[in-house]
Amino acid sequence: MKPAAFDYIAPKTVEEVISLLTTHEDEAKILAGGQSLMPIMNFRLGRPGLLIDINGLDELDYIKQQDDHLLIGGLTRERTVERSPLVRDLCPLLSQAISFVGHTAIRNRGTVGGSLVHADPSGEIPTAFCALDGRVKAVGPDGERWIDPGEFFLTFLTTSLEPTELLVEVKVPVLPQGTGWSFMELSRRVGDFAIIGVATLLFMNGDGTCREARIALGGVAPTPFRAEEAEEVLAGQAIGEELISRAGELAGEAADAEDDYHASAEYRQEMAKIMVSRSLRQALARTGKGN
Amino acid sequence: MPDPEARRWVGKRYKRKEDLRLLIGEGKFVDDIQLPKMKHAAIIRSPYPHALIKNIDTTQAEKLPGVRGILTGQDVKEMSKPFPCGVPIPPKYYSCAVDKVRYVGEPVAVVVADSRYIAEDALDLIQVDYEPLPVVMDIEEAAEPDAPVLHDNIGSNIYSHRLMQYGEPAKAFEEADLLVKGKFLFPKYGSTPIETYAVVASYNPVNQEFVIYNNYQGPFVNHSLVALALGIPENKMRWIVPTDIGGGFGTKTGVFPYIALIALASKKTGMTVKWIEDRREHLLASATGTDRVTYMEAAVKRDGTILALKDKAMDNTGGYIRAPEPGCAYRSTGNHTGAYQIRHLDREVMVVGTNKCLTSPNRGYTCQELYFSVERLVDMVAAQLGMDPAEIRFKNFIQPDQFPYTTATGGIYDAGNYQKAFQKALDIVDYPKWRQEQEKARQQGRYIGIGIATIVDPSVTNIAYVTTALTPEQRAKGHPKSGSGESMTIKMDPLGQVHVIACTNPQGQGHETVISQIVADELGIDPDGITVSNVVDTHDRVYTITTGSYSSRFASVGTNALVNATRKLKDKLFKIAAHLLEVSPDELVLENQKFHVKDQPEKSIAVRHVAGTAHWHQTALPEGMDVGLFASSLITMPTSKPPDELDRVDSSNTYGFCCEVIVVEIDPETCEIKFHKWASMHDSGTVLNPMILEGQVMGSITHGLGGALYEEFAYDENGQCLTASFQDYLCPTSMEVPDIDIGHVETPSPFTALGSKGAGEASCESVPVAVANAIADALAPLGVVINELPLTPSKIWHLIKEAKAKQA
């Protein structure tokens, strides 16, 4: 399990990275935490000719608040985000989601940017990112652009990022006080990739009805996705058990799961219903606090 | 047996001597070995489960700078012979595929290069043309006459097949009030030691001798097998195993073909060659336990007495069969009836081949397969009789006053008090309370289940059992085998310090520590000062063909050899001291490292001076005594005899007891499993070191939990392995193991010097079925049938769905 030969370079600035990417295009790969890329290379499933190590780009390692958003540098470690008081206070869904990613040692190395670009359909960060309707900032030879989740995730392990682009920042909203949130998942063991992961958000009206619901599912389709029909039945409603089950049903129907060794498609599909309902219950129980 | 009160060290939580070097990274493993001019090997492996090798083109690879040579199946065929195996017609099993591959991952060629990187680059450049053949993956299909045949010289996929009867099963089946039967499917799972296979081989053309470092825990039969395959005298092959092995669990038995392969690579290239198996190779192609299909039927009296068992068990050793197989099917012969007084047995045993990875013993060596059917069936019998599963076990247990107890199949159970241990486990869990909780939960639509398994854990394999693969007539024509010998040497240096030379090559069991404790007690000295070297070096150790650390041998035959050697040394010390003090040895007392005459403490001599005399003043020794101070013992267990003409054999020579009582709750929606309570009770005789024992039992439980819920080498119908990385082959971690109450009952074995016996394999034999029984119990009202493992939530969910559909 040794990688094929590759060249290695460790630039210090975003500009250098972009210029290297522009020169080498498909030949080159960004190395962030290496927690997905290194296994791929060691199995020789990927053989990049050049590794551009961005671990020296301190400028991409930050978490800050800007108005009603949190800005997270593309190279910020998963563990840093998970433990950040700012994120816990203002966007607890993200901290919670990250706590399900692998194990501490992996989160110490793995980056938020790397996880999004790797685009594993059961990845917790991608799923939370969908529910949060976040944005990623990509920088390329033609400047920068912002990409939303629907546009970003194309299919299994594939995003719309160009080979010449670097993900430099992730933007997620600050959740208003009283927002209900929940991240839940089923996995075979603690730390395994999710059989199904569910992120839900309930934005509430002053009268206790739900203004907007967001339900994102991971692991049950080629990309994480929003269960929009399910969200719609909740919007504007006073949420109770009946609506929760209905939303669960609809979310389950929206899933497009596949069989694998760990769980059948049918099981995953069924779990989509159950986990969405459970997650909505948890989110509902969390609404209104501090209002 | 010494008075337990007099033991200062045995039985104490004496800290492991091995830990410091391991914790600070100073362990010595095969991969730490660096030799001059050492090169590195990588192995190209078959992507096909069954295919003809039409051509291997190595020209491009040979041109790669840094490549020193390539060994192919053709070379292996010319340079070596197939490994012998104890079945009527062995397949032609070489260390590398010759003409044909029979499982995914089978070695096809070896590249030797300046680094492992270059060697792997070269693999990419080798062109192998395959012609795929039809595959057979299912055990029962493999035994059918129209199945694709793996080995033309055998003509079918059946490697071993025997019918055996013990007692009068037909009569018992007639007398029964009730017959209960089931079909049980046990998965293929393994051991995943942290350290994978490792070999460094070096051929010396001057004396035609191989020096081979490897990480197999004993020469055992493997040294002879490799010598036979290489066609060399055994003494021309020196095996050295470094101080540390990173886990074995049986899997490492399968390193022997790689020892031959890398030795051949060394011979062909003229280089010293190192090969360290990587994790993918290990999961894909090292060795696993056998998967097994069992049909088992019990003949039962209305009062719950189990009169007889009738079973047909089919094992699967994969693309070939190799030693110690067909042990899988015969190893548990003596304890086939478990903890019960079942006197009649009708057995059919079959070992077949499929296009799966090969097998080796896997901690518990097929006792988990055996008890999965026996203990599931006992529960099914209880259910049919409306009896409590605990009660039916008490009903059939061997009684404490029946030991030593000879089973119908020839096992001689040394000691035990199954009732006491089992009751203790039930008490810890508060069994009656949980039965009530279960009742309540059922009314609320919750699934609580209590799983029990009560099993007998054999240790110290008697090598004779392997010959039960042959009929008594076939055996009569061959050479008999018997024994379970182990060797220990103890010496005292001129300044009176003790060093022990063992050959058990532990893989984490802490033999250095326990050896020190035992010797300290025997000689009345401090264990800290005792040094132990415990490695295999076939040129400078004495051993027998059974030597090594497998089948939990150390605590019984290992300690027997140790105590025996130590007492010989002590005897010599007494004789010298008596001679010097001009008294007879029985007038002497050994106390505080001094010999003194009884009631005359002033008439004394220090042990150190006695030792000094043996070395420095040799003519002062008693007439005719050998000079110096050492003693060796190579002994076997007395019951290690060949099978009799009725196929009865004491297949192991000590037998512990173990039981699990487990309370689970299954989430009715997701089918996830939660453990409410778990008691694991053990009787492995005298406890030598409680701390080490706890570690062994915890590991064993975890390994068993793996088999129950997580671990399986799964293949698709095309023969591709689905679980060749740790992302898919799931071993339980500390997060998956619930709180477990581990307890001990100590019934000393009369067959061992200290009363101790094996302990590290028990729970991996009982846990898979105990967990299955718990899940079956939880889902009993739904009519769910549990007869397979691992029980994943997805699988349980489907079982419930099917059962509900049937009930509707």
Ligand SMILES: Cc1cc2nc3c(=O)[nH]c(=O)nc-3n(C[C@H](O)[C@H](O)[C@H](O)COP(=O)(O)OP(=O)(O)OC[C@H]3O[C@@H](n4cnc5c(N)ncnc54)[C@H](O)[C@@H]3O)c2cc1C
């Ligand atoms: C044992 C183990 C368990 C794991 N369990 C989980 C889990 O449960 N859930 C989960 O979601 N993940 C899991 N992971 C994956 C982990 O989250 C990874 O860290 C993550 O997927 C990739 O992040 P990274 O920083 O390590 O990226 P890398 O591995 O360095 O890179 C991944 C890919 O993204 C590209 N890339 C990285 N950063 C950028 C960037 N800024 N711009 C453009 N391209 C970039 C790389 O070129 C590469 O193609 C696990 C990993 C391991 C080893």
